[in-house]
Amino acid sequence: MDSYWLDFLGLLVRWLHLIAGIAWIGSSFYFIWLDRSLEPPAPGSENAKKGVGGELWAVHGGGFYNPQKYLVAPAALPEKLHWFMWEAYTTWLTGTGLLILVYWLKAGTMMVDQNVAVISAGQAVGLGAGCLVVAWAVYDRLCKSPLGKNDALLGVVVFTLLTALSWALTRFLGGRAAFIETGACIGTIMAANVFFVIIPGQRRMVDAMRAGQAPNPLDGKRGKQRSVHNNYFTLPVLFIMISHHYAATYSHAANWAVLALLCAAGVLIRHFFNLRHKGIYAWHYPAAAAVMLGIVGWWTMPRLAPLPPVQGEVNFARVRSIIGQRCVMCHSPAPTFPGITVPQAGVLLHTPADILQNSQRLYQQVVVTRIMPLGNATQITDEERAVIAAWMKAGAKPE
Numbered sequence: 220m221d222s223y224w225l226d227f228l229g230l231l232v233r234w235l236h237l238i239a240g241i242a243w244i245g246s247s248f249y250f251i252w253l254d255r256s257l258e259p260p261a262p263g264s265e266n267a268k269k270g271v272g273g274e275l276w277a278v279h280g281g282g283f284y285n286p287q288k289y290l291v292a293p294a295a296l297p298e299k300l301h302w303f304m305w306e307a308y309t310t311w312l313t314g315t316g317l318l319i320l321v322y323w324l325k326a327g328t329m330m331v332d333q334n335v336a337v338i339s340a341g342q343a344v345g346l347g348a349g350c351l352v353v354a355w356a357v358y359d360r361l362c363k364s365p366l367g368k369n370d371a372l373l374g375v376v377v378f379t380l381l382t383a384l385s386w387a388l389t390r391f392l393g394g395r396a397a398f399i400e401t402g403a404c405i406g407t408i409m410a411a412n413v414f415f416v417i418i419p420g421q422r423r424m425v426d427a428m429r430a431g432q433a434p435n436p437l438d439g440k441r442g443k444q445r446s447v448h449n450n451y452f453t454l455p456v457l458f459i460m461i462s463h464h465y466a467a468t469y470s471h472a473a474n475w476a477v478l479a480l481l482c483a484a485g486v487l488i489r490h491f492f493n494l495r496h497k498g499i500y501a502w503h504y505p506a507a508a509a510v511m512l513g514i515v516g517w518w519t520m521p522r523l524a525p526l527p528p529v530q531g532e533v534n535f536a537r538v539r540s541i542i543g544q545r546c547v548m549c550h551s552p553a554p555t556f557p558g559i560t561v562p563q564a565g566v567l568l569h570t571p572a573d574i575l576q577n578s579q580r581l582y583q584q585v586v587v588t589r590i591m592p593l594g595n596a597t598q599i600t601d602e603e604r605a606v607i608a609a610w611m612k613a614g615a616k617p618e
């Protein structure tokens with residue numbers, strides 16, 4: 220398919236992904252809030268006799284709502300029961316679609332980074348697809364193992380393993396792709412929790428009740444555990460989905476540790492809110508998260524990597540020739556780099572005027588963050604980066 224139409228398909232899929240993700244995470248936030256805010260009915264009251272374990276009153280959009288949660292289940296199920304699953308499935312399907320469109324189909328430039336590891340595009344895709352399956356298999360076994368009975372310890376083990384996974388991914392893939400793949404693994408775990416555990420468990424409970432049997436409370440408990448995990452995954456996964464805007468994080472030498480700090484901060488902030496719904500204000504959690512975010516801010520501040528000394532004269536002609544050799548194939552009105560049909564990020568570098576106009580941006584990308592050329596696809600040398608740095612330092616003059 221023409222690369223333009225692939226990009227346009229990407230627009231539609233990304234839009235839908237965002238919409239479904241908002242619906243899914245919104246309902247996750249809502250139900251955790253609901254669960255934590257419920258208050259038990261007065262002993263001996265009508266509701267207590269019906270089996271209601273907790274209820275609350277809320278006002279929203281001009282109406283009054285009175286949700287009630289039953290301990291295990293009500294005596295009889297109503298005909299119409301609302302299920303929540305399509306938000307999760309749609310988010311996962313569109314997310315995987317995006318992963319394929321943006322990363323796997325362009326793995327040579329979007330996933331492989333010559334400075335990280337010399338692997339083929341096929342190997343990068345294999346790694347990216349394989350880690351989704353392995354992450355779920357390992358996580359699911361852990362939850363079902365005896366460790367699954369200790370929620371706090373399980374949380375620490377899952378976090379450590381996911382950090383190890385992102386570390387491993389950063390050994391083979393460019394930082395940006397390694398981050399997105401880590402996020403895709405978490406997203407896959409979340410959607411698989413809904414598909415393989417929460418919904419089947421609910422189905423068994425409903426079937427048992429419709430058949431006049433008592434539902435297995437274990438199904439409810441297991442579903443709850445996975446649903447709480449999903450809730451804690453939300454903030455980390457949301458950061459990862461926007462991480463590609465923040466090159467300072469994914470291009471850092473210890474990018475996996477930066478990601479671990481950001482995700483830990485997200486989990487702690489989520490935990491604070493989950494406790495707050497119960498009326499507990501545990502401020503030390505957001506305080507610890509703020510310290511972690513402060514460390515990330517300081518740690519990812521641009522520091523220039525040492526560059527070799529420049530031999531010979533530094534002038535505009537030399538800079539132009541480097542750009543002509545290393546950048547123009549992706550940054551001209553008619554790019555010649557395989558698979559690229561429009562100037563990337565709208566940045567043009569094919570005329571002297573364009574180079575001068577974009578000098579500050581290109582300096583940022585080539586010398587400060589070293590993201591360009593993307594994945595060092597055109598194999599720029601450190602000396603060439605040094606030439607650009609020296610030219611900028613001398614005032615980026617057109618001569």
Ligand code: HEC
Nearest residue numbers: 328545546549563564566580581584585591592593596597
């Ligand atoms: C293999 C193709 C490729 C090559 C070669 C390449 N770029 Fe890029 N460039 C891209 C892509 C893709 C983006 C958009 C990245 C994104 O979506 O964040 C981009 C974005 C940029 C941006 C905009 C980043 C921003 O957010 O401000 C600049 C500036 C840039 N490139 C400069 C360069 C320079 C300078 C070189 C040569 C040293 C270069 N590029 C070589 C593919 C390439």
